[in-house]
Structures are given as C-alpha cells and as structure tokens.
Amino acid sequence: MTWTWRDSGLLAAGAVGRLVDAQRVKRWYFDRVASGNAGAGGGAAATLLAMARARSPLRDAAGAGGAGAPPAPVEVMKAEERKALLLQQLAGHLKGTTDTWMSIMVASWVLWIDATVMAMIYLGDQLGLYKQMASRGSTWTASRLAKAAGGLQARLVQEWLAQQAAAGLVDFDPKKGTFSLSSACVPLLAEPLSGSFFAPYATLMLACWKRIPTMMDAFRGQCLAPSYDEAGEDLADAMARLHVPEVKFNFIPKVLPLIQDGSLLQRLNSENLLCADVGASGADCTMEMALQFPKATFHAYEVADPALDRARENVKRRGLQNLKIIDAKIHPLGKAISSGQVKQRYDFVMCYDVLHDLAHPEQLIEEVREVLAPGGVWVIVDIASNGEMAENVRNHQKAATYYGISVCVCLPSGLSADGGRGLGTLGFPPEVAEPMFRGNGFSKIRSFQMPSLEKNQVYEVQI
Ligand SMILES: C[S@@+](CC[C@H](N)C(=O)[O-])C[C@H]1O[C@@H](n2cnc3c(N)ncnc32)[C@H](O)[C@@H]1O
Numbered sequence: 001m002t003w004t005w006r007d008s009g010l011l012a013a014g015a016v017g018r019l020v021d022a023q024r025v026k027r028w029y030f031d032r033v034a035s036g037n038a039g040a041g042g043g044a045a046a047t048l049l050a051m052a053r054a055r056s057p058l059r060d061a062a063g064a065g066g067a068g069a070p071p072a073p074v075e076v077m078k079a080e081e082r083k084a085l086l087l088q089q090l091a092g093h094l095k096g097t098t099d100t101w102m103s104i105m106v107a108s109w110v111l112w113i114d115a116t117v118m119a120m121i122y123l124g125d126q127l128g129l130y131k132q133m134a135s136r137g138s139t140w141t142a143s144r145l146a147k148a149a150g151g152l153q154a155r156l157v158q159e160w161l162a163q164q165a166a167a168g169l170v171d172f173d174p175k176k177g178t179f180s181l182s183s184a185c186v187p188l189l190a191e192p193l194s195g196s197f198f199a200p201y202a203t204l205m206l207a208c209w210k211r212i213p214t215m216m217d218a219f220r221g222q223c224l225a226p227s228y229d230e231a232g233e234d235l236a237d238a239m240a241r242l243h244v245p246e247v248k249f250n251f252i253p254k255v256l257p258l259i260q261d262g263s264l265l266q267r268l269n270s271e272n273l274l275c276a277d278v279g280a281s282g283a284d285c286t287m288e289m290a291l292q293f294p295k296a297t298f299h300a301y302e303v304a305d306p307a308l309d310r311a312r313e314n315v316k317r318r319g320l321q322n323l324k325i326i327d328a329k330i331h332p333l334g335k336a337i338s339s340g341q342v343k344q345r346y347d348f349v350m351c352y353d354v355l356h357d358l359a360h361p362e363q364l365i366e367e368v369r370e371v372l373a374p375g376g377v378w379v380i381v382d383i384a385s386n387g388e389m390a391e392n393v394r395n396h397q398k399a400a401t402y403y404g405i406s407v408c409v410c411l412p413s414g415l416s417a418d419g420g421r422g423l424g425t426l427g428f429p430p431e432v433a434e435p436m437f438r439g440n441g442f443s444k445i446r447s448f449q450m451p452s453l454e455k456n457q458v459y460e461v462q463i
Helices: 005-017 022-037 041-052 056-063 079-094 101-126 129-136 142-148 154-167 183-189 200-219 232-270 284-292 305-318 361-371 389-395 399-414 430-439
Strands: 170-173 178-181 274-278 297-302 323-327 346-352 372-383 444-449 456-462
Touching: 101 129, 101 154, 101 183, 101 200, 129 142, 129 178, 129 183, 142 154, 154 170, 154 178, 178 183, 200 232, 200 399, 232 284, 232 305, 232 346, 232 372, 232 456, 274 284, 274 361, 284 297, 284 305, 284 323, 297 305, 305 323, 346 361, 361 372, 361 430, 389 399, 430 444, 430 456
Parallel strands: 274 297, 274 346, 297 323, 346 372
Antiparallel strands: 170 178, 372 456, 444 456
C-alpha cells in the first residue's frame, strides 16, 4: 500500500491536535493484538503505550510478525485501522526506514507525547493518585481525588486528570464530569505485584533524565562516568519495584527449580544454606529470598551508598533475622573468608541484573570463585542480548530503550573506575559471559532463557 503526502499531512495535523483517538486505538489494540500477544508482564509496556498513544504496541505487533490478524486490504479498512497501520509504519521509520520528512515529523510528535505521558505517570504513581483511584474503584472528581490522596491541590489534580483522560489512561464521563481509572490500566499503574506493573519505568526514566547533565560532562571527557553511587534513590527505587515481582513470580518459582536439577531449591527449603546476593541494591529482592527461605541465611553485598541506606532501612523495617547487609566497599566479597567477615564459604551466590554493570566483571568472577563452597552454585540473571551490536540494532525488540538506559545508567557504571570494561546493558550475552567464567576457574556453565523472564538470560555456573 502506498501513502500519499495527503495521508501524511492529515496524520500530521491529527498528531498536532490529538494524534489519534486513543479509545479507538485501545479497542483496535485489544481486539487485534493484546488478545493474542500481550497480557503477560512482558507486554505491559506495549499495552500501556498502546493505550496512551498507540505507537509501541503497533511496533511490537510489527516486530512479532504482525501478531493477530493480518491487515485488511486498504479499501476495506476502517479509519482507525488505517491510522493504526500508519502508526505502525511510522514506528518502522523510527528504526531508520525513512520515506518522508512528514512521517518523521509525526513520529517525533509521538515520541514527545509518549515522554509527556511518562512524566505524568510518574506524578500519578508517586502521589498515590492511581492507587487511590483503583482502591476505591469508583468515579472521581478532581477535588475528591485531591482530598483522598492526602490533601493535594485540586486544580493541579484536575489538570493531571485531563491529561490522563486525553492520553486514554483514565475514562472521562462528560455528562457527570467524573473520571475513573481504566480497568485495563489498574494492573499496569496501581498494582505493584500484578506482574505487569509499569509505573516504575517512569521512575527509571526520571533517574535517566537526572543523570543527563553529568553524562554531558562525561561525554566531553570532563569527568569519569557516574557510578550507581551517584545515582540517588530513584534508581534503587525503580530497580526494587521492577525486580521484586520478577523474583517473586519468576525467579523463585520458575528459575530456581531448574538449578542443579532441583536440588538447590530443595536445600534452600530444608537446610541453613549460606547465600550471597551480590549487587543487591536496596536488598528488596534479597528480602524476598530471605522471606521465602527462612532456614537459609542471606548476605546482601552492595557498594552504592543510596542503595545501602535503603537496604539498611528495609532490614530495620522488616526485622529479618536471616538477612545481613554488607558494604562491599569495606568488605569486598573476595575477602569475606580471609578477613573473617564470613566463617564458611557460600553455598549459593546470586547476581540479579549486575554483571553487565560492573567496571571489572572478571574481578567479581574471581571473587565468587574464591568464596563459593565445593558443590555450590552461582546463578546470574542478566539482560538477554545478541553477541553483535548490528544484530541487536536490527533484531532486539527493545534495543532503542536498552541502549538509552545503557547510556544513562549501565555503561557509566561500567566505566566508573579506571580501566572499566564498560560492557553496557546489552553487553553480557553468552558469547561474552561464558569465556569469562571459563577463564576464571568455572567449568560447569549452563545458560538459558525463560519465556516468563523475556528480557533475561540465566546462567548457572559451578566450579
Ligand atoms: C542493576 S543494580 C542490581 C539490582 C538488584 N540486584 C536488584 O535486583 O534489584 C546493580 C547493582 O550492582 C551494584 N554494584 C556494582 N558493583 C558492585 C560490586 N563490586 N559489588 C557489589 N555491588 C556492586 C550497583 O551499585 C547496583 O546497585
């Protein structure tokens, strides 16, 4: 099918005004894409942005070979389907297949709108507005919501609600003048343990934006790239809220049973195993493990001060006896035994989303080799990627996002010490990881992916 300048012009006009009718696209999306393709945690972002402005799911649909029904011939397509298909093509333009200046312009508008929606999602999440709207389950006026959320300014809440309604996240009843959180948005924006909770991505975005000025200096060579130490609380908060559901609903029940043919899980349930969570951030995931396996003892190793503060606060609040926080700057893992910090070697070590962030990953691999007990196992969950950058750019569905996160967070961390390896978010695929493990004394290495942990690669590593 061919697109004319008129099509592009019409769409551009729509983009400037309202871009696309969010409610119609929402219906289109659920009818034709979500029913067959989304719904699990991995589809959360796509679902939400579909509802917000309909770009990402269309891109996902394209990436998945056009999941759902193939597009109808253009002459029988309804207006909303034509718009949706055009947006799908525009998403393609963002990948670099540019035809017209006009479509690039529209795509830029889509990006800008998505960014604005993310900023407003951050407000709704952090101010408890989504939680209020979902928990009371009813319709809201701005003043009632402002009051229920702890005495916020009603005029500001009203403008936020208008934005949310325009974005399609909140339903607006013009006759009654009331708002309600769209039911499809409840698990995405108001339920932290739904398995498809999306709101922390807005916090992650804020953490990225906050680092931009420092990154400008780092790009110019005026300072070393910033580590997690300089990342502040936002990053630890985003990490915790994104990873805890993964650990609770996937890592513990689905990954652990596969390790050492099930014997690790059995021993965690029945013995006082000594376990280390290295790069534990605020220890939120370590807490999940300590709660799930009360017979085992967990040590959470971390180097960043904001994360260590959160971890200590967490332990104080929950009063867990089987969890200890260790400042790895003072007591590095590799010296745990020789310094007397720990009396026996570790039966189980885990690193969840850590290795690609390290300035010196080989050093940590050596350290784990040093402290792992005979028969012990190291489980690493890291970001799945391809060995070649060109392959990631072409085929990794989330490459644009992950390379962006990499520039702001993961790569700086990996370059934050002299001679830092600087792997980056997508820099630790099996092609890179396995030789590193083998070269540092590990001989039994298994790597696999799990459909339920779609963004991750799991490594089971033993001596
Ligand atoms: C992406 S975060 C990991 C989040 C955490 N595992 C979770 O699941 O929420 C990576 C963490 O590794 C930490 N880190 C980096 N180098 C480290 C080291 N040598 N020892 C311990 N932690 C380290 C960083 O400070 C950061 O908090």
